[in-house]
Amino acid sequence: MAFLLRTVSHSAEGREIVRTRRVDGDRLVIGRDPGCDVHLTDLAVALRHATLERVAGRLELTAEPGLWVELNGRKAAAGTLELATGGDILLGSHALRFMPTPAGSDEIAVAIERTTEGEAKLDKSAERLFTLGPVLPAKRSLAWLLVLLVLAAGLAWPIKAYYDRQQRSEAFARFHADEIWSSGSLSSAHSGLKENCSACHVKPFEAVRDSACQTCHASVHGHADPFRLARARPDLGRWRRIELAFKEAFDLPPGRCVECHTEHEGPRQMPVTAQRFCSDCHGDLRKKLPDTSLANASDFGRAHPEFQPVLIAGWNGRRPLLRRQSLAARPVENSGLKFPHAMHLSLTNGVAQMARRLGRDHGFGQALECKDCHDPAPDGARFQPVDMEEDCAMCHSLAFDRVGGTLRTLRHGEPAQVVADLRDFYRGRSVPAPSVLAPAARRRPGDAPDLRNRIQFGRGPGSAERAIRGIFSPGGACFDCHQVEAPPPGSLDFRIRPVAFPVRYLHKGWFDHRAHSTQSCSSCHLADRSSAASDLLVPNLASCRTCHGGEGSSKPVQSSCAMCHDYHMDAGAPSMLIRQRVRGKKRSTVVAEARR
């Protein structure tokens, strides 16, 4: 009985080296110990690892306690191997291959081969081992992966969102992928459109058009006739020409809403229009549009025409004729009223004296003040028209009779009724009743007719006519304040010239009285120096310029055009002031009318 061992190894060049050895006996001891029958120089093999013993036609395998081998591919501490079929034993890095042995044969052929070259791990030919190549994915595949990822998330997904919105699909309602295209927050006014890109970006690859804005802003009007606007534009410099050429090439029509009303600039309000925006055209408008009625203006402090308030230029019968007139021409107020402001505001004269006496009832101070007669409109921006009964009659009484505890007054504004009432008063009375008015009754400016009635005309027939002529004549109640149209001789058909004031003087610019509440009235309106109603008390440009200068001026209030004027001009406050009020910067500015 014997084992025929063939040990196979390989030279550095790969050549096979075979050594044969014969081990006599029935036992084969495998281990790392040089004394073993099969000596394996593998540290994974124990000094004495396993024993094979030939029993009849089989080999019995027994590993040392705690050790194992791989027998025909199965891990085993003990087992049998049929000699007739042969088999494999794997031990560490070595394989023992038992050849099929015919029954009765004495010799068992065993091939011993090292299956793994331990040193193969460190392949010395591989400079590459030192690089990052083996531990990282290739740069190229990494690049492709990222490209696909970015294109899918940043391009394909938002485009899909756009078409989903077009089809109002369900997928769209959940997330609006095109929002990742938004370059910045919308202005606060438009923040509601955040998820609705195509409200403004209606068609792909078409710049936002005014029609998109007008879907909501249906009533906003332009600035002027577009053709005149185009003609008034300043000469294009070279850069503007280049810019225009680019805009043309990229389908950006000039003059769109969005050129001024820029968006995606953060959650901010529309900025104040810069002065340059206006002065580019208006600074030299007369040259561009010779037929314009507008004067050149480029800076409130330096180049602004004198104010041209709307004034009553004359009368067409009883209808006032309104016309804009420059304050430079020193126009007069043509109201038809007689009213000396200075006399009423005096601190020392009889008016002041009366104010002190009546003060308790009417809230007057030591003398009359502007506010005693002039009431601001509810919005505070302007004043209500002066009303005789409300604002004058506390002093200027039209009482002429007392019946019981009730004073009878002449009807203001109805001279025919005044005549009729007086006729009635004197009709059938032989004796006027001076007693109805106590002699010690307080005398007021308006009491004059009663006194005169009593003294001069109180005796018999004809006194009515005298009384009527009296009140329409110098010294009479009507004549004091009004221009009287004398009747033809023999008639008592006295008439009063109508009284009118412009409701609003400055139509083209905005002025708010409340914004100026820190100033006294007389610092702008020279009422205390005006002794005739024909004095126009609208302050002129120079007066405003004491405080207001243009953009960048050193005056206390820098006033760009937008403070008083609006590009989309209408009757209301300029949008700049509205926005400032909304932002809380200007407490006192009040938005007057709802903008038309």
Add this chain to the structure above:
Amino acid sequence: MEGIARTDLRHGASHQGFLRHRNFLWLKAAIGVSVLALLGYALIDVQPRHNGGSAYGYALGSIGVLLILWLTLLGLRKRAMTRGRWSLKAWTSAHVYLGLSLTVVATLHTGFQFGWNVHTLAYALMMLVILSGIYGIAVYSTLPRELSVSRSEMTRPQMIDAVMKLDRQLQSAAQPLGHEDTRIVSLSLDDNPFAAGLYRRLSGHYPGCRTARALAEMRRRLAPAAGEQAASIGNVVSLLERKAAALARIRHHLRIKALLEIWLYVHVPATFALIAALAAHIVSVFFYW
């Protein structure tokens, strides 16, 4: 041999690095571009605020995208090494400095308006590419010296060879040892320094090093041993010490190589991601024009 020994003065000294190429010509060009961009930003009045959609913004954006595409072309250009006015060195120099000037041009193009959107994504990727490039230049100018010092006159195959020789010696030195001992030595033999992943290579920190563990364990076993066994274990311990040193050399080398190469794994893929993001950025602008 004359051509190698003598410097060709017509094209400047060939040992001059790309950073100093032609007396910093491209650094000056990049500073010029940046200063012009900054001046324009300061002088041109864009209402209501600077943004990429103004005329100046579009100009800066166009310059930026052309620069980025040209800078990317270095990836193709580098495969052809040439000399002269448009030498590869000139290209690399321009690549570095013009790439740096892009930080100014592109940042001004943004108008400092950032958000969670595709536009800022493109900007962020561009900055990532530039920062990785700056890192690359920094390591290229410092680490290669250390790389040649660290190999102590050895080539990389020699380093591997040293470990393999030590492994063979360990293999035979461990033959007389018992099974328990040999299992410990096998730990070291199975240790493949190149199996380390990215983090280990970059940090140079190998807490689970099997050779170190085997060395510590064998040292512990050396103390109580006596006689022939002590001699064998002592032999193995000294071999393991030498192997640990050889591994440390390889690992140091690996670390420097990783530090030298890692930026390209950011620079190159991020460049392509950037170009994709730029495409999305530009298409989106025109889509919602």
